[in-house]
Amino acid sequence: MRSLPARLRRKTRAWARRRHGIDPDPVDLSSRRIYILPTGLGVAFALMLFAMFLGAMNYGNNLALGLAFVLGSLGLTAMHYCHRNLAAVRIASAASEPVFVGEEARFRIALENHAPLARHELTLGNDQGTSRPVRLDPGARAVLTVNVAAQRRGYLPLDHFDIATRHPFGLFRAWAYLHMDVKCVVYPRPAPRGLPPPPVETDTGGAQDSARGGDEDFAGLRSFHPGDSLRHVAWKAYARGQELQVKVYAGTAVTSHLFDWESLPGLDVEARLSQLCRWIEDAYAAGHAFGIKLPGVDLPADIGPAHRQRCLMSLALFGTQESQP
C-alpha cells in the first residue's frame, strides 16, 4: 500500500499526462502548463504576515500595517517571478550513455534560455531525486541529468520528469510535468566472473609471421604464459640464463573470441545474455577481438568501441519487439 502523498502524486501525474500528452522534443514550456503552489516556508511566511496584520490592526499602527501589506505584495510578486522563471524555457533531450542493468540510467536533458533575462535555480527531478539547481544566463544552455534505476535490459523510457524552481525566495514552487519520448539503452547485467571464456583462436594471418616480421615490428619481451606460441619464445635470452620470455610484436597477434549462445546450454535466456555480456566486457577490456552468435544475430569478430556497442546492443534488445536501429 502506497502512502497517500505518493498515490496523490501518481494521480496528478497521470492527469497531467492525459492533459498534455507526450511532449515534442524540444519543447518550449508554455505558461499554461506550469503549476505553482506555496512551499512550507511560503505557508509559514503567510502565517507570519497574518500575525503581523492582526497585531498592526490591533494597535492601529499604520506603518506596521504598511509593512505587512508590502511584504504580502512582495510575496505575490515573488509568485509571479517564480512562475515566469520557468515559462518559455526550452527543454530538449541530449544523448544518454547506455548503462547495465542494476545501474542508474542518467538521462541527459538540456535546458535553454532564450529570454534576455537570467533564469535562476532550475532543477530537474523525478521520483528518484532532484538535480542540483542551475542558473541559466540569457542565451545559455545547461545539461542536467535525471536518474532512473535500470531494472530490465532493453530500451528504458524516461517516461516522466519535472522541471521546477523555487526562485526567488523559496516561498513558492513552480513546476511542470514533462513526458518526453526519450529512451536509454540498458545492457544486460554482466554475470559474475567465473566461467572461462570459450577457447581463443589466434589469428596470426599474413604479416604476423615472425620470419618476415622486420625489427620495426618488435615491441619487446614479456614473460611466458602457458599457451604462448613456441615460435615467439626468446630462446637467446633464455640461453643467457634469463627467465622464459616471449617476443611481442606490435599490432600483430590478434586474439579473437567467438561468444556463442549455443555454448551455454542449460541456462535460461537472461543468464546466457549476462554471461555473454561478461565475456564481451572482459574481451573488450583486454583488447581482444570478439564476435557473437545469437539466434538470428551473427556478428563476426572485430574490435573497437563501436563493435562492442553493437554487440551489447544486440544483447540488450535480444528477444524484444524493438529491433536495432
Add this chain to the structure above:
Amino acid sequence: MITVLDPAPRFTQQLSWVVAAFLLTLLPHVPDLRLWIVLLALIAIAVRLAIELRHWKLPPKIVRIGVAIAAMLGVLASYRTLNGIEAGTALLVLMGAMKLFETSNRRDLTVVIFVAYFLLFAGFLYNQSLLRLPWMLATAWLLTVTLMRTHQTAPMNMREALGLTGKMLLQSLPLAIALFLFFPRLPGQFWAVPGRETAATGIDDEMSPGDVSELSLSSAIAFRVRFENELPPPRQRYWRGPVLHDFDGRTWRRLQQFLPDQPVTTSGPTYRYTVTQEPSNRPWIFGLEAVTDWPRERARLLYDRQMLAMGRISSLSSFDLESQPEYRFEGPLPVSTRNAALRLGERNPRSKLLAQELYAQAGSPEAFVDAVLDKFREEEYFYTLEPPRLDADSVDDFLFNTKRGFCEHFASAFTMLARAGGIPARVVLGYQGGEFNPMGGYLIVRQSDAHAWSEIWIDGKGWVRVDPTAAVAPERVERGMEAALGDDEPVPGRLMKRFDTLAQLQLAWDALNTFWNNQIVEFGAGQQRSMLEWLGIEDADWEALGMAMVIAMATFFAALTGWLAWRYRPRQLDPLVQVYTQLCHRLEKKQLARAVHEGPDDYLKRVARARPDLNRQLEEIRSLYIDLRYGPSPLANQLSRLKFLVGRLKV
C-alpha cells in the same frame, strides 16, 4: 554560462549575511531592550560565527533547549510577563539569536530572517517617526536581499541581488499602497495588550517646585494643533491639563475622590481644532479652555474640566475638539468642592499669617487677588528657569527667602495664599502658548510651553483663572517663555532661533513630520472616508472597500503578468539572424516566401531572378549575409551595411 557550485562554502557566506541583517534589525531596538538581552544575543551571534569559521560542532540539542528555556525564564523574570510589546520584542530577539545555534541549513536561516522581519514590525510599534523610516526601509530591503541570497545556490553578486529585489519591492508597492488605502480600518483595539511602560516627558499629575521648570528645558513637542479657522490670541492659549486640589506644603496632587459636576455656560467665538498629541503615556488631552465638544467615545470630561482619554495615550493620537474661550461656571459651589479647595496643611505658617493680613486689608476676594499679584509685581520676585531648591515649607521659603521661581512656584504660592485667605482655589497644570508654523499652518506646543496657573472661586463669577506668572513676567503669556526670561537663562532652542535659516529648516521639517503623522501614521476611518469621497465614492461601506481591493489586486496581477511576459519574451540574440528573419518576413508578404529546403544562397538568388528591379541590392545583401555568416572574419560595418540595405529595400 552555467554555474553549479558546492553549497558548503556558500552556507558560511549566507550565514554571515543573515547575521548582518539580524544585527541591523536589532540595532533600533537596543535602547528599548534590557542590557542583558542585547548582550546575550551578541554573545550568541559571536559564538555561532566562531563555530562556523573554526568548523566546530554545533552544541548538542539538550544544551540548545536548556539555553532557550533559560532565556525565556529570564525574560519572564525580567519583565514579569511574556505578553505585551516589550517582553515580546525581547523574546523575539532571543529566539532569533538562539535559533542561530541550530542553524545548519537554508530552512533555519529563513526562520531567522522571518524573526528579523518580525523585529522590524515590532520596531514600528515602538516608533513611527519619519526619521526612522529610511533605516527601516533599508533594513527591509536588506532582509529581502538576504532572503533571496539564502535561496540561491548559484553565486549572485550583491549588485544583481539588490537590483532584483529592489525591482520586486518597487513593483509590490502599488498593490501595498492600494491595500493600505482601501483596507477597512477598525476603531480601537480588539485584543487588549498591556501598553508600554516608558517614561515619556510630559506634564504629570502632581506638581512640586522645580517640576515645570525642569520640563521646560525640553523642546520636545507635546502636541500640535490645527485650527479650522483663525487662531485664538496668545493670551487665550491656555491648554488645560490635570487639576490639582491636594497640597502637603510642597507637592500638589490630584484629588482621589470625585466631586459634583458643575455646569458651565460658554459664549464668544467658537474654535474648532484638532489636537494631535505625541505619545505621553498619560491620559490627559490638552484642550483650549473651555472645551465644549469632544469625541465622546474616546474621551471624557471630569467635574473640574480636565479631559481624559480612554486609556493612556501611548501612540500619536488626534482629537477633534471645540472650545469657547469665554466661559463661566454656574454656582453655587458644592460644599464638598469648597472643602477640597480650602484644605490647608500644617505647613507654611508664615504664609498663612501673611494671607490673613492681606485679606484683612483687602476685604474682598478681588481686592485680595490684586494685592497678592501686586506683591509679586512690585517686590523683588523673579521669573527664572533655574529656581533655587526649596525646603519642606516651600511656599514660606519661596515667598520670604528665595523669591526666585518658575510658574509652578508662583501658582503654588498664590493658590496657597488664596486658600489661607479663605478663597477656594486650585492649581491647574497645562501648557500656555505655542509656536505657529506658517509652513504647515498649525500651532506647535512644546514641553517648554508647560505652565501652571490658579483657579479661584468667586461667588457669582464661578471659577476664575488667575495666572500669577503673568504678574511677574507678562511677556510669558503674550510672547512665550523665551521673551520672558533673561539672556543668561538656558531656554531650549534659543540658540537655534538666532539663526533664521536653521529656525526655518526646523519649521519645515516639523511641517513635513506633521504631514507624515496626520496623513500616514494617523490614517484612519475618517481620512479613508474623505479620500473615497474625493475619488467619487460616497458613503463607502465594507463592500465598496472590498470591491476596490479586488480591483486593485486584479489590476496588479494583470499588469505584473503582462510586464513579466514582455520582459521574458524569447528574443533572437544573434543580430544577423534578426536581420535575415526581417528580410524573409518582408519578402514573404510579397509572395516570395522562402521554401523550407532553401538555404540563404539559393533563396536570395531565386528572389533576385524574380525581381530583376531589386537585383543589385539583393545581390549585395546575399553576398554580405554569406560573408557574415560563413566568412572567416566578419566585420561590424558589414553588419550595419546589411541592416541598412534590408531596411531600405523597397519590395
